[in-house]
Amino acid sequence: MAPCHPTFSTKLDKNSSFTEKTNEIRRAYWRPGPNTGGKFYFLYGFVWIQDMMERAFINTFVGHDVVEPGNYVQMFPYPCYTRDDFLFVIEHMMPLCMVISWVYSVAMMIQHIVAEKEHRLKEVMKMMGLNNAVHWVAWFITGFVQLSISVTALTVILKYGRVLLHSDPFIIWLFLTIYAVATIMFCFLVSVIYSKAKLASACGGIIYFLSYVPYMYVAIREEVAHDKITAFEKCIASLMSTTAFGLGSKYFALYEVAGVGIQWRTISQSPVEGDDFNLGLSMMMLMIDAGVYGVLTWYIEAVHPGMYGLPRPWYFPLQRSYWSGSGRVETWDWPWCGGGAARLSVMEEDQACAMDQRRSEEMRGIEEEPSHLSLVVCIDKLTKVYKTGSKLALDKLSLNLHENQVVSFLGHNGAGKTTTMSILTGLFPPTSGSATIYGHDIRTDMERIRQNLGMCPQHNVLFDKLSVEEHLWFYSRLKGMAEEDIRKEMDK
Template sequence: NGVHWVAWFITIFSQTTLVMIAVTLILHYGNVLMHSNAFLIFLIFEIYALSSISLAFLVSVFYSKAKIAAACSGIIYLLTYVPCMYISIREDLAQDTIPRWAKMLASLLSTSAFGMGAKYIAFYENIGTGIQFDNIRYSPVEGDRFTCFETVLFMLLDTILHLLLMWYIENVYPGTYGIPKKWYFPFTVSYWTGESYVQPNWIKKLKKTRLFNWYICKKHHMSYQFNWSSASISQINSDSNRNESMMDVHWGNVPNENVLLGYFEQDEQASQQSIGVRLLNLTKIFDKKKFAVQNLSLDLYEGEILSFLGHNGAGKTTTMSILTGLIPATSGTATIYDQDINVDMDKIRKNLGWCPQHNVLFEKLTVEEHLLFFSKLKQVQSREMKKMIENLLFDIGLTAKRNAMVSTLSGGMKRKLSVAMAFVGDAKTIILDEPTAGVDPYARRAIWELLIKLKQGRTVLLSSHHMDEADVLGDRIAIISNGQLKCCGTSLFLKTTFGEGYVLTLVKNDPWLSSKDEITSMIIQCIPKAFLKEETRNELQYVLPLKSRHLFPEFFSTLDSHKESLSIKGYGLQDVSLEEVFLKVTEQFKKTPSAAAVESQLNTPVETPDLTTTSTITDTSSTTLHIQHNDRVTGTRLYAKQALAIIIKRFIFNYRNMRGLATQILLPAFFITVAMTVALTAPGFADPPPITLSTSMFSRMNSLYTPVSGLNSYKYKNISQLYSMNANPYDLAETIRYPSGLGSTCLLKSPYMNETKLTFENLTGTTCNSVYNNKYQVDSTQDINWMEMFDNHNVSINRTYELENVFNNTYYSPCTCSKIQSRFVCSSFMKPPSSDLLTNDHILNITKEENEILYYLYTIDNHHLDRYGGLSFGLVQDYIPDDYPINKDSQHLHKLAVKNTARIFTNHKGYHSLPLYINIMSNSILRANLPLEKGLPSAYGITTINHPMNETNNMLSTEFILQGSDVVISVFIIVAMSFVPASFTLFLVYERATKSKHIQYINGLYPLVYW
């Protein structure tokens, strides 16, 4: 089936690719995902399309009806999104951190994986960078270790898992049609190499024993019984010791050989022909109790047509379905040109033509396209294909309709096309299930001629309900009843064996003068075994045995000479019909009798229908169906009875349709449960807790970078410094080197400790532990010189780095504006000198006032997840005089105009970055201005805490709606409730589609009562 699935994949993937291209263009050029890489977005969409196609393939193997599969696929698709919805609610509303393993588990459902990936894309787009190849491996969410790249990998993994499950389930559980393989078939060598498994001889002998067959019966809860009618005469003759051969094939003791040979024709010429199809003890049991085919053994010869006759439900179609691989056999087997149907079905189908009982055609293809399509499936060469199609169209009389759509053909034309399709590709084995059903006599004759013309070199199995068709076409005829083969042979053999003889019909010249006794006496004198079959007022019917044919010339001469004396007006002779044989065989074998009883019944004359006079079917029972007009119910009583009948009918339908009842009750309850579960997992609305602002708030996948300018500022002295209470820029910058680092994350427990010694236990701070730099972690009892520790691990901050000119490519090459005009793009970048702090922060020395703004603009892409602010010291306001103010009494005036200032830069993509860096600058000013008597500055710090305002009900409701949870829950509830009216609509649509509603109206049902 690989070609079948690949063809479907190419078709669907081509369509989805066009859709994904359109969606990508709309999102990118519609300014929805304008920052993201368009090709990367398209690639993610294509991978999602792959996973969706594979999921559709997986779901399809569980269903055999398209409408049910379509409805259930939508439900399954919606359910696979539930894990993503749950994770989004917990992350966005409850601010929970979902562990990485939970997201990986949810990503095993491709829809959830795509949902989480789309969320990451939205985050990147909101940041302003968009999803790119260089950031897809990183999460834009603080503290999240799951990435968009992993969602893509999981979608690929899901695709592989879907395809593997589809492949395994389809082989083990093929559904209504197909032969299931063993559950361990992937571990068998024969599956991969294509070589058939040859059973050892001891297994073959075991399967032929009575003990094994007794076990099969007990396994399927059937009684252990004997059926001799399924014997294949070729099998009996193939062994010199017939009793031993029959013991191997059948159950029980061997009956009288003459009885067996009386039911099956011995044809020495046929036994020398090549056997095309051989059925060996073929058995099919449905529902563990009903034998559809029972121990059927039969040989079909090449170059012959075997007519398969039987009443409805006899097992003809089941046998053909087993031979074509549509359904598996319960036991037994069959070989088609020495290939076993249980293990070699793929090889058998290459040379198998089949015309099913009902037309299987494509309404949107023409007649010629059908033949062309199946020719390609059968690997017919292109040069031979056209000629073969022309011949088939001519033989079936559809040359004028070659370009007509199948939907425009009549039923008979469709049937002829189905027959022609069976012969496409020079198939060696042809199986035709009622090929002329619904065909007019002229078309039937064309099909007959086609079969007779093409039967040479082929083995043809034909089932039919037309006795004349079976008689004309069948080289041999097999009659099956209740799944058991009753007889097999040529038409002449069956008529001779089961027919009573020729029927002689005598027409009386005068009903009162013709003597039945005299006529009967004369006939018996000539043909002793003749007997009177039926007498009417004007006719007499006698049965003349077939074995007395040699007496016919003398008998008819005598009859002609005595016509006047016997008062016979005329006579006619009728041969035995195949219909008579069929009715007799099936009637006698309705119950399985013993062999002796069957033989005695077959030798007993059976009354046959009178084919020359009136029908023997009487109408004596019709009077009991006559209803007097006065007994009819009318008016309101009629409406009430009709309404009651309709209600009872619908109750019975619902009672027997348990799936529909489950759909009506269980599925709505299930979806409501899912919706309520999702709703209950949503966190309650409460005011957000206070947040202590520090650099530890941000992601620690990489260290946090903080550019600082003015680290090498000189210690200037001027007249203003004599009266200023502000620390100079150098002292402000030096505070960053203190153990407290940026802000107040880590502080010394005591300001009066030895300033050259530091122990880890002397540090304090609620988040100090989480950000402490492992490079400097020492034993808690070990004293270290913390100044030396920093000097050993850092580039000296005292070292001067002069940035002469930004445009001389000191840190970056010339930069240009991006195509989407949202950021600068630089071809290369060099990091400036950096220093590590105790709090695991990185300080970048970008000293040079005129270059700061350009540096931040040009390097935004390089630090979009690890830089949320910067510091600048030593800014001089040139418009303020150096000697302002000039006295100590003007301190308050000095605060209005500051000569030396500091500045902060913040990235508002990082929440709380503005108050955080104001806090960092405030801590630097505090520590630089502390008097010496206050001790170590690292023991002092300013902590900023954000207390969010209480949210109103309107804000909470809007936020929840924006999260989409209400919408998704509403969708689940709507889907759940839709099953209730749909379950009632189903029966109404079913009655209209099957036209049973119209039948009820014709029989007197009032439309108002129906509705």
């Protein structure tokens, strides 16, 4: 009968920082080369301590030392592969570098747009007949041409500078172009918030870079904390265009590390295990961002035009008069939007305004107005109070102006002459009261009024980079003059 040997069990406790984490045994992010995660067990002494303890137990219970075999560790063979440390850096730095490369362009575009508004050039152009949509389209074309140069240069550098060696160059160009469009719309959105060019430029660059923070949060959670971020969460974060751009740039880098590159067959796939987001979704979110920024720009500019311009009510998209293209018949507005109250028509208001003023003037012994001339401008109790200092600039001004008459305003500084002209041309909104020009209310139908309106303000509204000849041609074209007539006026 064999002798009975005692049984025993051992337990080795070790610092957790010296052992492989269980959630890193199989990484979602593929890297070329063997998995070296198991090296913790022999590099930090676990295998050696275990071997020494087992030899000591054998020596104690068996009675002789165990010398052979020795402890030998070798990694499992792995086929040849190319290790490019530059690609490992690009995976993390490419999104940040790409975003930073656009900061200057964003700041300068915002500054130029707001400077035009700050110097009242935009409102003067609108007075001369420029459509607001045409104004924004012109800025879009200007910004797109400028950024297209950067997009083309970046595409050449990334592809033929061997940064994105394996990716399709057209996909690189398309991705950067879509981002350029979203960036232009982002500049539009920031520009309608500010009224000072230098402040807008500084804050615009900061806001642009801060919108990259959600991407940094997503990247840290995925790569450091190994949390799973769903495609829906990434889409929400991608409502910031720089975040969507960062995610898309990361997929370029990941596919380059894999030696495949972004191709049309991989644009809707992810190289990360368990990831349901991809470059195609990133590009789609950039297009959605551009649309959202455009809608917000349109709404905010209408409700809050800044220092100059007539603000619309917050519910103006629900007014039928806005979409019908006429503000003359306010009873057409939806009843739940403040337009349900019964009002006189514009012509009836003009007639009532004229009759009231005639009666008041007859009572004061003022010269009777001409009855044979058509009424052009009817000002009714126009009042303007400036918020700064609560200064009363106009106090219930009432006045009728007729066709074929020359009218001049005389008064000391601060009498309200410029304020009256500014209100009649749509530069400032009235505090109370109103006026009609050819039957169109200045509060609701200024775009139609400006089709037959001209003004030469007392401040400089000239473009710094246009000559006298170019100014004459530009404003003449806004008024619809023929090219031949413009040439004659310019020569004169």
